[in-house]
Amino acid sequence: MIDTIRWGIIGCGNVAEFKSGPPLYQTPGSELIAVMRRDAVKAADFARRHGARRWYTEAEALIADADVNAIYIASPHALHAAHVKLAAEAGKIVLCEKPVGISAAEAQSCVDVCREHGVPLSVAYYRRYWPIVRKMRELLCDGAIGRVVAARVQLVDYFAGDPDRPWLTSRASSGGGALANAGSHWVDLIRYLLGDIASVSAQCSTHTSGFEIEDTIVVQLETVEHALVSLSITLQSPIATNEFDMSGTAGRLRAASLSDGQLILDRVGEHPQSRSWPRARCAHAEFIAELVDRLRSDQPAPVPGEEAVAVWRIMEAAYRSCETGMRQRMTV
Numbered sequence: 606m607i608d609t610i611r612w613g614i615i616g617c618g619n620v621a622e623f624k625s626g627p628p629l630y631q632t633p634g635s636e637l638i639a640v641m642r643r644d645a646v647k648a649a650d651f652a653r654r655h656g657a658r659r660w661y662t663e664a665e666a667l668i669a670d671a672d673v674n675a676i677y678i679a680s681p682h683a684l685h686a687a688h689v690k691l692a693a694e695a696g697k698i699v700l701c702e703k704p705v706g707i708s709a710a711e712a713q714s715c716v717d718v719c720r721e722h723g724v725p726l727s728v729a730y731y732r733r734y735w736p737i738v739r740k741m742r743e744l745l746c747d748g749a750i751g752r753v754v755a756a757r758v759q760l761v762d763y764f765a766g767d768p769d770r771p772w773l774t775s776r777a778s779s780g781g782g783a784l785a786n787a788g789s790h791w792v793d794l795i796r797y798l799l800g801d802i803a804s805v806s807a808q809c810s811t812h813t814s815g816f817e818i819e820d821t822i823v824v825q826l827e828t829v830e831h832a833l834v835s836l837s838i839t840l841q842s843p844i845a846t847n848e849f850d851m852s853g854t855a856g857r858l859r860a861a862s863l864s865d866g867q868l869i870l871d872r873v874g875e876h877p878q879s880r881s882w883p884r885a886r887c888a889h890a891e892f893i894a895e896l897v898d899r900l901r902s903d904q905p906a907p908v909p910g911e912e913a914v915a916v917w918r919i920m921e922a923a924y925r926s927c928e929t930g931m932r933q934r935m936t937v
Contacts, residue, residue: 606901606902606903607674607900607901607903608634608901609634609635609636609901610634610635610636610674610675610698610897610900610901611636611638611672611673611674611675612629612630612635612636612637612638612673612675612676612677613638613639613640613641613667613668613670613673613675613676613677613697614626614629614637614639614640614641614657614667614676614677614679615641615664615667615668615676615677615678615679615680615688616641616642616678616679616680616681616684616702617640617641617642617647617648617651617652617655617679618642618679618769618770619770620679620702621640621651621677621679622651623887623888624731624887624888624889625677625679625702625729625731625887625888625889625893626651626655627655627887627890628885628887628889628890628892628893628894629677629893630655630656631887631890632890632893632894632897633897634897634898634901635893635897637655637656637657638657638658638659638670638672638673639652639657639658639659639660639661639667639670639672639673640652640655640657640659640660640661640667641660641661641662641663641664641666641667642660642662643662644662645660645662648660648661648662658672664680664688664691665691668691668692668695668697669695673697674697674698675697675698675699675700675900676688676692676697676698676699676700677700677701677702678692678699678700678701678702679702680702681770681772681773681778681779682704682706682707682772682778682779682780682785683706683707683772683777683778683779683780685701685702685705685706685707685711685715686706686711686714686715688701689701689705689715689718689719689726690714690715690718692724693718693719693721693722693724693726694718694722696722696723696724697724698724698725698900699715699719699724699725699726699727700727700728700729700896701715701726701727701728701729701910701913702728702729703728703729703730703789703790703793703913703916704780704785704786704789704913704916704917704920705728705910705913705914705917706780706913706917707777707778707779707780707781707785708780708917708921709914709917709918709921711917712910712913712914712917713914715910715913716909716910716911716913716914719910725900725905725906725909726906726909726910727896727906727907727908727909727910728908728909728910728912728913729889729892729908730789730790730793730794730797730892730908730912730913730916731888731889731891731892731893732790732793732794732863732888733793733794733797733892733907733908734891734892734894734895734907735863735866735882735884735891736866736882736883736884736891737860737863737866737867737868737882737884738794738797738798738863739882740868740882741798741849741858741860741868742797742798744858744870745798745799745851745858748855749855749856749858749870749872750851750852750853750854750855750856750857750858750870750872751853751854751855751856752830752832752853752854752855753799753830753832753851753852753853754831754832754833754852754853754854755832755833755834755851755852756795756799756832756833756834756835756849756850756851756852757834757835757837757848757849757850758791758794758795758834758835758836758837758848758849758850759837759838759846759847759848760787760788760791760836760837760838760839760846760847761838761839761842761844761845761846761847762783762787762838762840762845762847763840763841763842763843763845764820764840765813765840766813766815766816773786773818774813774815774816774817774818775817775818776817776818777817779818781818781819781920781924782811782816782818782819782820782822782840783809783818783819783820783821783822783838783839783840784807784809784819784822784824784838784920784923784924785818785920787838787840788822788824788836788838788920789916789920791836791838791849792836792916792919792920793908793912793916794849795826795828795834795836796912796915796916796919798849798851799828799830799832799834799851800828800829800830800832801828801829801915801935802826802827802828802829802919802935803827803828803829803831803934803935804826804827804932804933804934804935805824805825805826805827805919805922805923805926805932805933805935806824806825806923806926806931806932806933807822807823807824807825807923807924807926807927808822808823808926808927809821809822809823809923809924809927810822812841813840813841819927820839820840820841821838821839821840821841822836822837822838822839822923822927823835823836823837823838824836824837824838824923826919847860847862847863847864848860848861848862848863849863855872855873856870856871856872856873857869857870857871857872858870858871859871864884865881865883866881866882866883866884867879867881868880868881868882892907892908895907918935919935922935
């Protein structure tokens with residue numbers, strides 16, 4: 606049993622600022638001890654505003670802090686594997702941002718090193734714990750719309766580049782664009798709600814000057830239960846969209862806006878039921894609460910590292926399909 610999870614953050618940028626940082630110190634049984642960022646001024650400022658006791662400019666120094674027993678890794682994707690390895694070798698609990706590295710092989714290396722050193726590895730696929738997603742999974746498990754035969758997932762998340770984060774548009778540093786970054790959450794949700802994937806095909810394009818990665822992609826997936834899923838993602842349009850629409854043999858279940866918690870259940874012979882399942886203000890809050898509770902009671906990680914490997918395998922298949930024009934069969 607661990608009384609308190611005492612966090613150190615590697616990479617206190619936008620994600621830690623707005624999504625994940627506050628829950629690490631607002632959740633009962635969880636404290637933020639130290640933060641690390643290469644820019645000393647920004648590291649000190651983050652620590653001051655979020656109540657961290659110390660700040661560092663080197664990951665090794667933060668990991669060596671004896672008061673820290675858990676490391677949250679929010680560094681650029683290409684640094685994930687190295688930072689996970691350092692934390693695992695130091696015997697620290699590891700929470701890594703998605704997608705965990707820049708390939709399935711890197712994600713698997715993170716799983717392996719944490720297993721070797723006996724430390725838990727969790728992945729920040731936090732949307733699984735939003736109330737609307739929990740309700741969707743409950744309804745699907747109860748057969749509310751029968752057997753799912755088709756689904757449409759659409760994500761529009763405008764991004765024209767960020768001079769403070771140039772690594773996001775570098776394939777070597779990010780592993781990919783619209784799919785590997787924001788889209789990885791939705792690949793995870795497709796697996797979480799509809800099951801394993803049997804085959805993948807995709808087309809992608811880049812319209813944004815200076816991008817080495819795709820800014821638009823359409824992925825067609827077939828689940829092992831033979832449901833057909835279309836995942837469409839673009840960073841080009843300014844009108845934000847995040848919809849998850851499933852059609853089954855007995856009805857339809859639609860998250861008209863997943864982030865806003867708007868869920869509509871439509872069944873034959875019944876009036877459509879519309880209900881709001883709002884999430885906490887900080888996107889990671891429900892996930893961090895679940896994670897901390899499990900860590901303190903020695904339970905398995907809520908989203909273990911193996912889930913990141915599975916997502917990466919699907920994304921790599923999609924990228925191969927973009928390159929070859931051929932459907933990719935998955936080994937389940």
